[in-house]
Amino acid sequence: MTKHKDNKTEEQILEAAQKIFQAKGMDGARMQEIADKASINKAMLHYYYRSKQLLFEAVFKKAFALLAPQLNAILNDDSSLEDKIKNFTHNYISFIIKHPYLPNFIIQELNRNPKFIEKIKNNVAFPSIDKFKLQVQKEINIGNIIPISAEQLFINILALNIFPFVATPLIKAFTDVDDNDYKSLLEARKKEVSDFIINAIKK
Numbered sequence: 721m722t723k724h725k726d727n728k729t730e731e732q733i734l735e736a737a738q739k740i741f742q743a744k745g746m747d748g749a750r751m752q753e754i755a756d757k758a759s760i761n762k763a764m765l766h767y768y769y770r771s772k773q774l775l776f777e778a779v780f781k782k783a784f785a786l787l788a789p790q791l792n793a794i795l796n797d798d799s800s801l802e803d804k805i806k807n808f809t810h811n812y813i814s815f816i817i818k819h820p821y822l823p824n825f826i827i828q829e830l831n832r833n834p835k836f837i838e839k840i841k842n843n844v845a846f847p848s849i850d851k852f853k854l855q856v857q858k859e860i861n862i863g864n865i866i867p868i869s870a871e872q873l874f875i876n877i878l879a880l881n882i883f884p885f886v887a888t889p890l891i892k893a894f895t896d897v898d899d900n901d902y903k904s905l906l907e908a909r910k911k912e913v914s915d916f917i918i919n920a921i922k923k
């Protein structure tokens with residue numbers, strides 16, 4: 721009898737793998753552990769994904785696909801540069817609060833395998849900053865903002881938004897806050913980050 725892959729089973733596998741990879745990384749994860757977490761046997765897991773690398777890539781692509789289209793939509797809409805900075809910050813922080821594992825998960829894999837980004841860069845949803853760069857130059861030309869590299873501005877936006885999520889234990893230790901207070905701190909950053917960036921580039 722020919723086997724057929726079941727979408728529900730595959731989703732169970734991806735969810736289980738995401739949790740294991742998040743906790744132990746690519747190198748520390750074991751296929752048997754993932755199979756146990758998904759409540760299937762190892763043979764079934766290998767039927768869906770022949771190797772740990774293929775499974776990791778599937779989990780990574782799924783994770784990246786959650787975030788990339790949202791960032792791309794904001795960067796390429798018709799809003800003003802100021803609104804774009806506000807929307808990017810608000811949407812990014814709101815999204816990562818719901819999916820806190822994503823930044824570390826993505827950064828961990830890109831550090832482990834830098835060339836992997838080439839496999840997903842050709843995806844149509846991969847964020848493009850071309851329109852953002854044009855907007856920045858236009859605002860500089862008409863004298864609304866100080867001269868600044870669009871690439872540097874984008875890195876500043878990313879860094880200020882991402883760092884509190886990839887360094888949560890460190891920041892909680894420095895600020896001496898509990899989980900609830902830290903959530904409030906993150907919510908407040910939606911406005912704090914955008915205001916900080918906008919005020920920093922205004923003339």
